[in-house]
């Protein structure tokens with residue numbers, strides 16, 4: 689069935705809210721910018737996208753990548769900002785120190801809203817997507833310009849510097865990551881702590897309030913592109929005017945629905 693229009697280029701004042709993703713492209717369509725664009729459009733927003741890296745991959749493995757430089761990234765973002773008001777933004781794969789530093793500068797200097805930062809580190813197929821120097825700038829500088837950071841458990845462990853084995857650890861890690869300068873932290877429990885547990889995500893918001901999002905664990909293994917989809921959905925919901933807590937709730941419901949669609953006979 690044909691979906692409703694996702695929006696042709698309309699005069700700027702008639703466009704639905706513009707959501708900018710700054711991320712890598714997975715040409716096979718599972719993760720990265722393609723997943724972001726599909727998600728942003730599904731929430732009725734207008735997707736704009738700047739590419740940090742062209743990856744070569746499929747669902748089985750990553751064969752390589754051609755990372756972009758600071759100048760090509762800036763050259764993609766500046767014309768967008770000149771032409772449109774960006775209502776919300778997200779970042780995904782930021783592979784090099786040069787790219788992360790430029791992203792920090794863009795969010796500090798350009799007329800851009802604080803982004804949802806998905807701290808992409810390793811692909812579902814096991815490929816390293818961020819260098820050590822890049823990770824250091826993400827941790828010490830990018831988190832400070834974020835609206836919210838959305839690590840999964842391995843990413844949260846690397847940011848917090850300790851291992852996470854319980855929900856109490858998830859809460860402690862959220863506090864530790866917030867103390868690095870992120871105003872809000874969503875730790876995603878999809879990399880489940882114990883075999884029988886529900887999937888639980890923990891949001892620590894900018895007031896220091898914790899909200900738990902519990903959902904039944906769906907036994908499909910790790911889903912390529914799920915982190916990209918959730919962070920894009922949160923950004924789109926923020927662009928549509930939802931509070932952070934409501935944006936996370938709606939984003940999670942959307943992702944759960946998409947994962948259920950995978951296993952529907």
Ligand code: PXL
Pocket residue numbers: 711712713714719720721743745780781808810811812813817912913914915916
């Ligand atoms: O899911 C993490 C991710 C993000 N961005 C790009 C990716 C991947 C995983 O493969 O390829 C471009």
